[in-house]
Amino acid sequence: MSTIAPTAPAPDRTPSSPRSEDSRLKAILGRWETLILALIALVFLIGSGISSEFLTGESLTTGSSDFTEYAILALPLTLIIATGEIDLSVASVLALSSALMGYLWNQGLPMEGIIPICLVAGALCGLLNGWLVTGLGLPSLAVTIGTLALFRGLAFVILGDESVTSFPTGYTDWAFGNFAGTVVPNTIVLFLVLAAVFAVVLHRTPFGRAIFAIGANREAARFSGLRVNRIQLRLFILSGVIAALAGILLTLRNSTAAGNVGEGFELTAIAAVVLGGVSIFGGTGTIGGVLLALILLGGIQKALNLDPDISTYWVNIVFGILLIGSVLGPNLAARVREARRINSRGTRPPRPGRSAAPQSGPGGEGNSNA
Amino acid sequence: MSTPSTTTPLVALDDASRSFGAVRALQNASLALRAGEVRALMGENGAGKSTLVKILTGVDRPNSGTVLVDGEPVVFHSTADSRDAGVAVILQEPTLFPDLSVAENVVMGRHPKRSFGRVDRPAMKKTVQGLLDRLGVDLDPDRPVQGLSIADQQIVEIAKAMSFDARVLIMDEPTAALSGREVERLFGVVRALQERGAAVLFISHRLEEVYEIASVVTVMRDGEVVHDGPLSELPEDELVRRMVGRDVTQLFPKSEPKIGEVVLDVKGLSREGVFYDVDLQVRAGEIVALAGLVGAGRSEVVQAIFGVDRATEGTVTMLGNDLPLGKPTAAVAAGMALVPEDRRQQGLVMDMSIGQNATLARLGDMRSRGLLSPKRERAEAERWGERLQLKYGRLGDAVGTLSGGNQQKVVLAKWLGTEPRLLIIDEPTRGIDVGTKSEVHRIIDELAGQGLAVLMVSSELPEVLGMADRVLVMFEGRVTAELSRAEADEERIVRAATGRVSAPATQEIA
Ligand SMILES: Nc1ncnc2c1ncn2[C@@H]1O[C@H](COP(=O)(O)OP(=O)(O)OP(=O)(O)O)[C@@H](O)[C@H]1O
Numbered sequence: 001m002s003t004i005a006p007t008a009p010a011p012d013r014t015p016s017s018p019r020s021e022d023s024r025l026k027a028i029l030g031r032w033e034t035l036i037l038a039l040i041a042l043v044f045l046i047g048s049g050i051s052s053e054f055l056t057g058e059s060l061t062t063g064s065s066d067f068t069e070y071a072i073l074a075l076p077l078t079l080i081i082a083t084g085e086i087d088l089s090v091a092s093v094l095a096l097s098s099a100l101m102g103y104l105w106n107q108g109l110p111m112e113g114i115i116p117i118c119l120v121a122g123a124l125c126g127l128l129n130g131w132l133v134t135g136l137g138l139p140s141l142a143v144t145i146g147t148l149a150l151f152r153g154l155a156f157v158i159l160g161d162e163s164v165t166s167f168p169t170g171y172t173d174w175a176f177g178n179f180a181g182t183v184v185p186n187t188i189v190l191f192l193v194l195a196a197v198f199a200v201v202l203h204r205t206p207f208g209r210a211i212f213a214i215g216a217n218r219e220a221a222r223f224s225g226l227r228v229n230r231i232q233l234r235l236f237i238l239s240g241v242i243a244a245l246a247g248i249l250l251t252l253r254n255s256t257a258a259g260n261v262g263e264g265f266e267l268t269a270i271a272a273v274v275l276g277g278v279s280i281f282g283g284t285g286t287i288g289g290v291l292l293a294l295i296l297l298g299g300i301q302k303a304l305n306l307d308p309d310i311s312t313y314w315v316n317i318v319f320g321i322l323l324i325g326s327v328l329g330p331n332l333a334a335r336v337r338e339a340r341r342i343n344s345r346g347t348r349p350p351r352p353g354r355s356a357a358p359q360s361g362p363g364g365e366g367n368s369n370a
Numbered sequence: 371m372s373t374p375s376t377t378t379p380l381v382a383l384d385d386a387s388r389s390f391g392a393v394r395a396l397q398n399a400s401l402a403l404r405a406g407e408v409r410a411l412m413g414e415n416g417a418g419k420s421t422l423v424k425i426l427t428g429v430d431r432p433n434s435g436t437v438l439v440d441g442e443p444v445v446f447h448s449t450a451d452s453r454d455a456g457v458a459v460i461l462q463e464p465t466l467f468p469d470l471s472v473a474e475n476v477v478m479g480r481h482p483k484r485s486f487g488r489v490d491r492p493a494m495k496k497t498v499q500g501l502l503d504r505l506g507v508d509l510d511p512d513r514p515v516q517g518l519s520i521a522d523q524q525i526v527e528i529a530k531a532m533s534f535d536a537r538v539l540i541m542d543e544p545t546a547a548l549s550g551r552e553v554e555r556l557f558g559v560v561r562a563l564q565e566r567g568a569a570v571l572f573i574s575h576r577l578e579e580v581y582e583i584a585s586v587v588t589v590m591r592d593g594e595v596v597h598d599g600p601l602s603e604l605p606e607d608e609l610v611r612r613m614v615g616r617d618v619t620q621l622f623p624k625s626e627p628k629i630g631e632v633v634l635d636v637k638g639l640s641r642e643g644v645f646y647d648v649d650l651q652v653r654a655g656e657i658v659a660l661a662g663l664v665g666a667g668r669s670e671v672v673q674a675i676f677g678v679d680r681a682t683e684g685t686v687t688m689l690g691n692d693l694p695l696g697k698p699t700a701a702v703a704a705g706m707a708l709v710p711e712d713r714r715q716q717g718l719v720m721d722m723s724i725g726q727n728a729t730l731a732r733l734g735d736m737r738s739r740g741l742l743s744p745k746r747e748r749a750e751a752e753r754w755g756e757r758l759q760l761k762y763g764r765l766g767d768a769v770g771t772l773s774g775g776n777q778q779k780v781v782l783a784k785w786l787g788t789e790p791r792l793l794i795i796d797e798p799t800r801g802i803d804v805g806t807k808s809e810v811h812r813i814i815d816e817l818a819g820q821g822l823a824v825l826m827v828s829s830e831l832p833e834v835l836g837m838a839d840r841v842l843v844m845f846e847g848r849v850t851a852e853l854s855r856a857e858a859d860e861e862r863i864v865r866a867a868t869g870r871v872s873a874p875a876t877q878e879i880a
């Protein structure tokens with residue numbers, strides 16, 4: 001195949017040329033995760049300064065299990081936000097699941113029957129969200145603000161103001177207990193298994209790739225033959241099921257079913273996703289980043305809770321600041337870099353013969369056909 | 371060099387360099403635009419033409435070097451700055467506001483005002499209508515830009531550049547999606563500007579256009595200016611050699627078609643207000659071209675066939691099976707591929723890497739043991755990259771960092787890789803340089819030889835005449851002529867495309 005064989009080797013094909021926008025992007029992301037890691041170290045340092053209890057096994061157990069539900073909600077939210085949509089109704093689905101659990105237990109159903117019913121109810125909630133978004137083409141922000149109120153309302157319709165506390169100890173002990181003699185709670189083990197599955201799905205399957213493509217350019221994804229609507233519908237259903245699961249866990253951990261549980265949980269979960277480096281506009285992000293952000297937020301919450309002088313409102317304030325910082329940070333960094341590039345012109349004499357050197361050293365990535 | 375340098379250039383670039391990481395997009399490039407002169411800027415895909423244009427107009431800033439206006443160094447921070455200096459620019463990719471109307475886009479930033487700063491809408495509409503009339507296009511100034519074809523968007527960009535008294539007009543591939551008539555109108559406007567003493571910079575990969583309009587030429591290779599002089603002293607083959615560094619045969623590599631079974635059968639396809647009652651068939655091994663003017667509805671027809679747009683009536687049959695309308699996934703599964711005209715919005719996901727884009731239409735094939743295999747993705751992307759002479763740094767680079775023509779090659783790679791039975795290409799060589807153009811034609815011809823059915827929308831007449839076994843001509847949403855390869859010639863096509871139907875060869879379409 002060479003009617004027109006190149007006489008010279010095609011330039012720039014050389015895989016040795018490092019540093020492109022993309023590797024720079026990776027460098028920023030790398031730096032982003034480094035930053036979160038540094039913040040985690042700082043929080044743990046401060047935490048152990050606040051109280052000697054902070055770095056004990058006991059504290060790890062309670063701190064992490066208190067964060068289970070946020071962490072679980074953050075997983076499907078990561079996928080939904082990566083497609084450029086949002087699901088604000090997750091905490092209400094969680095509450096609906098809890099209320100339904102209490103109601104059915106009062107009705108005398110066995111736990112083995114209640115749990116699947118709750119999960120199906122969650123799926124139906126997700127189906128409603130997904131249908132309104134993909135079937136009717138409504139914006140997910142508006143839809144899920146509506147269903148946030150709707151599902152919470154249903155939770156109160158089902159159970160009223162009462163709360164149910166008489167769940168079987170077999171289940172509550174498991175939810176409260178630790179994994180095989182370690183300090184790690186069972187619920188956190190369950191979360192870690194889920195996180196691994198989500199990471200593989202997002203980063204190593206066609207489904208996950210399609211999620212990023214949809215988030216980055218919905219139209220191009222459609223033109224590529226990807227089932228954009230079906231994928232989004234599935235994600236909303238998944239989000240509903242997982243939120244119902246979180247509701248079951250929360251109910252068992254506290255041995256309490258009620259319609260008012262988990263108020264505001266969606267905000268913390270979304271904060272973790274965005275702080276974890278998932279673009280709120282879709283198209284980028286990693287489960288790994290979200291995990292780090294969860295550790296950071298969990299650490300902060302635990303540390304602040306340990307000091308009796310610090311009001312719990314501070315947790316919200318700190319989370320809020322971090323969230324704004326996470327949106328602002330990359331923007332500022334990009335501007336500073338661009339300004340530096342332009343200013344650097346003045347310092348070098350713009351003379352012929354001096355080949356334009358790359359502004360920075362070779363990037364890490366290197367070989368394209370390694 | 372040999373340019374008469376009696377006058378100070380209106381706008382000039384002096385010794386400018388720009389790197390993106392290790393890629394030297396521009397190296398010590400200089401260029402001068404003088405009053406009354408049309409200068410062509412030539413070079414392969416990725417030679418640095420668009421980079422030069424962006425620096426000259428304030429879209430981007432160089433690492434070193436200066437922009438001069440009337441001999442004085444200036445720093446443009448945006449196209450608003452360059453516009454204030456009398457420089458109008460048409461960038462390679464349209465940059466319009468989709469939610470605003472055509473008229474609002476054209477006068478963007480310079481709305482005619484009434485008292486109290488209110489926008490004078492009637493005046494705005496009148497000005498814009500005048501400009502569109504001058505360009506000879508039938509486009510409603512009040513309609514939103516959203517949904518316009520790339521060619522129409524390019525017309526809007528041209529109108530925008532014409533809408534103020536520019537002393538300097540810079541055009542980066544303005545004609546890439548235009549057909550002969552629109553190009554002639556554009557050149558008419560350019561000549562009028564030139565006579566008034568404006569300076570013009572023109573980029574195109576179509577050589578005949580360059581020789582028609584330009585008098586001087588700057589040739590770039592690998593970011594450097596390698597030639598600067600009058601065009602009359604540079605014959606076509608010599609110009610190509612300077613651009614590409616080798617000889618290129620520009621003949622169309624058309625081999626005798628082996629035509630087989632009907633692959634695509636479209637009957638009575640209509641979309642209210644856009645196109646009506648389109649019947650067409652494409653057989654295995656056959657290349658069918660859809661010709662016509664900008665706005666005739668060709669792109670809209672192929673998008674409806676592929677299912678990204680919904681047709682209101684009609685049937686689409688692939689290899690004997692009816693396809694559901696409006697379902698691209700079904701079309702892909704049935705062996706259809708569409709290389710769309712708008713690569714930035716429809717063809718590629720700009721933020722994803724070259725490799726990921728090249729394999730996006732066949733993610734299922736990129737699996738090994740159920741999971742995506744980066745190795746397989748890389749191998750496939752490399753295979754096609756090599757075949758299409760893709761110029762890139764690393765496969766992991768975002769596809770948006772490629773030059774326009776190289777992006778087009780990635781879209782081609784993405785769809786050729788799916789090994790389709792029917793390949794629909796909307797402007798197959800839009801923005802692709804002379805060297806690769808014939809390679810793309812050769813690949814299409816070769817695949818057709820292996821039984822691929824090809825439906826091609828092209829505004830480039832030589833491409834239509836050189837490649838197609840059969841030509842369908844559209845005018846205002848209807849197919850007005852069907853010409854066999856033997857019957858097809860420039861005159862008949864142009865006549866049918868402008869609505870002067872019943873050329874003797876026009877057949878009744880079954
Ligand atoms: N933002 C960017 N980041 C990284 N590389 C870039 C960027 N913009 C351009 N380049 C690189 O600079 C080189 C020159 O690109 P440019 O767009 O100027 O080419 P061109 O001559 O206009 O080509 P074409 O004919 O295909 O439009 C290419 O190798 C391209 O990959």
Ligand SMILES: [Mg+2]
Binds near residue numbers: 419420421
């Ligand atoms: Mg270009």
